[in-house]
Amino acid sequence: QQQVKQSPQSLIVQKGGISIIxxxxxxxxxxxxPWYQQFPGKGPALLIAIRPDVSEKKEGRFTISFNKSAKQFSLHIMDSQPGDSATYFCAAGKRGADGLTFGKGTHLIIQP
Amino acid sequence: DTAVSQTPKYLVTQMGNDKSIKCEQNLGHDTMYWYKQDSKKFLKIMFSYNNKELIINETVPNRFSPKSPDKAHLNLHINSLELGDSAVYFCASSQSLAGVEQFFGPGTRLTVL
Structure with a gap:
């Protein structure tokens, strides 16, 4: 049973555009x-995270939108840059020792 | 200074061998984890370790055993390696179990021939 479903699997966006996962x-x-960013050959790095008591969180060009009733959340990357090209993972966690449950990842390519 | 480090970065070995991967964190965190990333990049939790309490993902074969000599170290020992064990293994740590930020190591790419 996949507890966190992520889409799309891959995404191509023009430089300066908005990437949505x-x-x-x-x-x-x-x-x-949380949302994690992973570059080839590196470990995942935390990008931004949200808790369900807020509907939106923004950090620089990165925004999480959260819809508790629909059990959905999304990552928006504004003014996407070629350096944003990476694999992005959403995840979900809860208090306790279960670790994070990850989505299957989105391979994002920003075309110059 | 590296927050979470793993050794080795690459590990190539034959089927049936026993191998270990080492992990160290210098963040003073209480909780450490092992994740497996398969060839499709799917990340899955294997173990969580907090204050000497081990939480095992039920899908992990008992050939895998984590060992923690102290709070800063969580090593992964694998017995009788199989082809399907080939993957990238990531160690991570967090301050507590309360769903806070997890810091990942650089990964160990294990290839079983």
């Missing part, structure tokens, strides 16, 4: 929703 979760016990 979507995720949906099933377990209502999740209370922490």
């Amino acid at each position: 979507n995720c949906a979760y099933e377990n209502t016990a999740f209370d922490y929703f």
Whole structure:
């Protein structure tokens, strides 16, 4: 059972455009929703995270939108740059020792 | 200074061998994890370790065993390696179990021939 579904699997965006990646979760016990960025040959690095008590969080060009009733959240990258080309993972977590449940990742390519 | 480090970065070995991957964190965190990333880049939790309490993902074969000599180290020992064990293994740490930021290591690419 895949508890966090992520789409699209791959995405090509022109430089300066908006990149949008979507995720949906099933377990209502999740209370922490991070996005990770991974470059080839590197470990995932936290980009931005949100808790379900807010509907939106913005950090620089990165924004998370969160819809608790729909059990969905999304990442928006404004003014996308070639350096943003990477694999992005949404994840969900809850208090306890279960670790994070990851989506399957989105391979993002920003064309110059 | 590297926050979460792993050794080795690459590991190539034959089927049936036993190998270990080492992980160290210098963040003073209480909780450490092992994740497996398969060839399709899917990341899946294998173990969580907090204050000597080990939480095992039920899908992990018992050939995999984490060992923690102290709070800053969580090593992964794998017995009788199989072809399907080939993957990238990531160690991570967090301050606590409360769903806070997890810091990942650079990964160990394991190839079983």
